[in-house]
Amino acid sequence: MKITVVGLGVIGGSFVKALKGKGYEVYGIDTNQQTLDMAKEEGCIIEGYLDGKDIIPETDLTIICLYPSLVLDFIKNNQFKPGSIVTDAVGIKSYFLREALSIIPDDVEYISIHPMAGREKKGYQYASKQVFENANFIIVYHDDNKKSTIDFVQEFSKQLGFRSVKIMSPEAHDEIISFTSQLPHCLAVSLMNSDDQKYETGKYIGDSFRDLTRIANINEDLWDELFMNNKQYLLASIERFEEQLDILKNAIRDNDDETLKSAFRKSTKRREHL
Template identity: 75%
Template sequence: MKITVVGLGVIGGSFVKALKGKGYEVYGVDKDVDTLNRAKEDGCIIEGFVDGEEIIPETDLTIICLYPSLVLDFIKNAHFKSGSVVSDAVGIKSYFIEQALEMIPEDVEYISVHPMAGREKKGYAYASADVFKNANFIIIQHETNDEQKIKKMQHLAGKLGFRSVKIMSPYEHDEIISYTSQLPHVMAVALMNSDTQKYDTGKYIGDSFRDLTRIANINEDLWTELFLNNKRYLLSSIRHFEKQLDIMKKAIYDDDDETLKECFRESTKRREHL
C-alpha cells in the first residue's frame, strides 16, 4: 500500500517515522526541500515532493498534516486515486469536515483522524515515532463511511503504536477535545503570563510548575486557529473551569477548610478513576 503524508512537521514527521519498517511504501509532501531530504536520508520516505500533483493520484492512503486553514485548499486542488482513503490529522473537525466531504469525489473515502500526541516544538526535527506509543487515537466517522475501511484505519493505528482507538462524531470530538486538550493549553498560557516576574521564577519551581507549563511553549499560529475555530466548545469548557476556580477562590477567602477538602477529595477520586 502506498501512503503519502502531506506536511512533514512534528505530526506528519512522526507519522512517517512511525510507518518506517511497517511494510508500506511511504512518500512525503512538504514545501521545504530540506525537510524532504532529511526524511529521505532517515529512510522514512521513499521520495519527497514539494506538491502532490505527481504522487497523490497514485496514493492509496493520503494523510494530510497541515494547519486547519490549509487542509481544505489541499483537498480542493488534489486529484485523489479512485478507491483511495483520504485522512487529516487536524485537531478540530466540525468546522470544516462538511466542506471537505463536499469536495471529496464519491469514489474516495474520507476518514478524519486525531492522534492525541505531539510536541511543543514544531518541525520535522522534533518528530518522533515514540510520541504515538501508548497514546490515544480518535477516528471521526460520518454516515457514509465504509465500515471495512474504518476497521483498516483502526488496524493501522494499532500498528503505529496507539493504545486506545475511539470512534466518534466530529461534534463529540470537538466538545471533548476542548476540555482535554485546548483548555489545558489555555491554563498553561494564562499561568505563565500571570507571573509578575518579581522574582527569578526559574530558581523556585518544582515538578508541578514544570508539568503544568510544559505546553505553554506553544505554536502560536496553529493554536490560534484551533482555539478560534472551536470557540463554542472551548468557551463552554472555560466557563466550567471558572466555576470550579471560583468555588476554591471563595473557600480560601472565607477560610472554608471543609469546602477546600471536599474539592481535593473529589479531584483525587476523579484522577484515580481516570
C-alpha cells in the same frame, strides 16, 4: 499500499517515522526541501515532493497533517486516486468536515483522525515514533464511511503503536477535545502570563510548575486556528473551569476548610480513576 503523508512537521514526521519498516511504500510532501531530504536520508520516505501533483494520483492512503485552514486547499488542488482513502490529522473537525466532504470526489473515501500525541515544539526535527506509543487515537466518522474503512484505520493505528482507539462524531470530538486539549493549553498560557516577574521565577520552580507550563511553549498560528474555530465548546469548558476555580477561591477567602478539603478529595478520586 502506497501512503503519502502531507506536511512533515511534528505529527506528519512522526507518522513517517512510525511507518518505517512496516512494509508500506511511504512518500512525503512538504514545502521545505531540507525536511524532505532529511526524511529520505533517514529512510522514512522513499521520495519527497514539494507538491502533490505527481504522487497523490497514485496514492492509496493520503494523510494530511497541515493546519486546518490548509487542509481544504490541499483537497481542492489535488487529484486523488479512485478508491483511495484520504484523512486529516488536525485537532478540530466540525467546522471543515462538511466542506471537505462536499469537494472530495465520490470515488474517494474521506475519514478524519486525531492522534492524541504531539510535542510543544514544531518541525520535523522534533518528530518521533515514540509520541504515538500507547497514546490515544480518535477516528471521526461520518454517515458515508464504510465499516471496512473504519476497521482498516483502527487496525492501522494499532500498527503505529496507539493503544486506545475511540470512534466518534465530529461534534462529540470537538466537545471533548475542547476540555482535554484546548483548555489545558489555555491554562498553561494563562499561568505563564500571570507571572508578575517580581522574582527570577525559574530559580523557584519544581515539577508541578514545570509540568503545568510545558505546553505554554505554543505554536501561535496553529493554536489560534484551533481555539477560534472551536470557540463554542472551548468557551463552555473555560466557564466550567472558572466555576471550579471560584469554589477554591471563595473557600480560601472565607476560611472554609471543609469546602477546600472536599474539592481536594473529589479531584484525588477522579485523578485516581482516570
